[in-house]
Amino acid sequence: xxxxxxxxxxxxxxxxxxxxxxxxxxxxxxxxxxxxxxxxxxxxxxxxxxxxxxxxxxxxxxxxxxxxxxxxxxxxxxxxxxxxxxxxxxxxxxxxxxxxxxxxxxxxxxxxxxxxxxxxxxxxxxxxxxxxxxxxxxxxxxxxxxxxxxxxxxxxxxxxxxxxxxxxxxxxxxxxxxxxxxxxxxxxxxxxxxxxxxxxxxxxxxxxxxxxxxxxxxxxxxxxxxxxxxxxxxxxxx
Ligand code: ADP
Ligand code: MG
Numbered sequence: 001x002x003x004x005x006x007x008x009x010x011x012x013x014x015x016x017x018x019x020x021x022x023x024x025x026x027x028x029x030x031x032x033x034x035x036x037x038x039x040x041x042x043x044x045x046x047x048x049x050x051x052x053x054x055x056x057x058x059x060x061x062x063x064x065x066x067x068x069x070x071x072x073x074x075x076x077x078x079x080x081x082x083x084x085x086x087x088x089x090x091x092x093x094x095x096x097x098x099x100x101x102x103x104x105x106x107x108x109x110x111x112x113x114x115x116x117x118x119x120x121x122x123x124x125x126x127x128x129x130x131x132x133x134x135x136x137x138x139x140x141x142x143x144x145x146x147x148x149x150x151x152x153x154x155x156x157x158x159x160x161x162x163x164x165x166x167x168x169x170x171x172x173x174x175x176x177x178x179x180x181x182x183x184x185x186x187x188x189x190x191x192x193x194x195x196x197x198x199x200x201x202x203x204x205x206x207x208x209x210x211x212x213x214x215x216x217x218x219x220x221x222x223x224x225x226x227x228x229x230x231x232x233x234x235x236x237x238x
Contacts, residue, residue, distance in 0.1 A: 011050040017229040021061050023053040030056050033088075035124030036081060043120065049074030051233050056082055058229040059207060066221050067209040069233035076117045079103070079177045079207050084122055086175050086205065087150055098168040099130070101151040101175040104196060106184040108133045108155060114179065115153040127151060133158050142167040156184065156192035163199065170199040181210040181217050190216065197224050 004022050008015055011023060024030055026047055027040050048056060051069045058065055059082030069075055083101045087093070090100060103118070105111045111133040118129050130144040132154035138161065145152065145167035152159065152168075162168065176197070178184065184193055197206075206225050210217055221228065 008054070011053055012234055013050045013054055014232045015054055015229065017063075018227050020054070020063075020229040021057045024048060024057050025053065030060065030081075032081065032085065036084065036121070039121050039123060040077075040081075045077070049078075051075055051231060052078045052081075054229070054231045055079070055207075058231075059083075059205070060085060062205060064205060064225040064228040065207040066213075066225060066228045066230045067207070067233075068211070068213055068231070069209065070211045073233050075179065075209050076114055077121070079179070079209070080114075080118050080121050083118075083151070083175050083177070084125065084127075087127065088125060093150070096172045097148060098170065098172040099145070099149055099152045100172050101177070102159070102170070102173050102196070102200070103151070103153045103177040103179065104156055104159065104184070104193065105153070105179040106155065106187050106189060108135050110180060111153050111155050118151060118153055122151070129153060132162055138162070138165075156189040156196060160192050160195060163196075170196070171201070173200045174204045176200050176204050176206050178206075178208045181208050181220065182212045182214055185214070185216050185220075190220075193220070 007023055051067055051073045055065050055067055055078040067075060087100050103114055105114055115131045122129055128149040129151045130141060130149035132141050132152045141162060142165055145162055208221060
């Protein structure tokens with residue numbers, strides 16, 4: 001335990017939550033398949049960032065995660081890599097309908113970046129990553145979801161629209177990510193965020209990332225995450 005504590009201190013992270021796994025020091029220690037190791041290498045990532053070092057093993061163990069980390073800390077790979085493992089592990093991947101993974105971010109620009117990263121990391125697999133945010137044709141997005149995209153990267157408003165249009169249901173969703181939750185709440189998306197959560201089975205895996213932890217976001221964490229591993233990188237925000 002002293003060794004794990006020293007490792008966390010050297011990474012500049014604080015971790016709480018029941019039985020949080022040991023952080024990794026290399027991507028090799030994550031037990032990812034050769035295909036994923038290839039794309040990580042191709043991206044030029046030599047070793048995990050602090051948030052990745054703790055969040056990846058926890059997410060691979062099936063844990064809910066609260067990650068408090070500011071921009072530029074490498075959050076995207078922290079939730080995308082375990083999501084891809086989770087999806088490729090599904091026994092009836094070919095059969096189901098509707099996405100297995102949903103990633104929600106506050107703005108079109110942020111969703112766009114996450115969509116790009118997700119496509120880059122999912123390249124070795126035959127997965128369809130639907131972009132469900134503004135600035136692109138809602139009709140095309142409807143068709144992508146209807147055709148069975150395994151992942152939706154979305155903004156809250158557009159995702160709700162598409163669900164209302166019956167592009168998909170959330171019945172198959174078992175991996176749900178909220179990125180930049182504090183910004184999402186600042187923008188007034190709490191009702192949409194809660195609506196999406198309410199449509200996803202309660203035994204899902206939920207990952208929530210935020211730069212700060214205001215009361216409203218903390219309440220959502222209490223309501224929506226089950227025994228999360230909490231990881232804080234650097235200073236705690238407001
Ligand atoms: P955040 O979401 O925390 O703002 P990003 O996931 O957008 O951070 O990552 C910030 C930048 O760091 C991106 O350009 C990303 O490709 C790069 N990056 C992420 N993880 C690593 C890593 N392990 N090694 C090197 N670069 C990384
Ligand atoms: Mg980000």
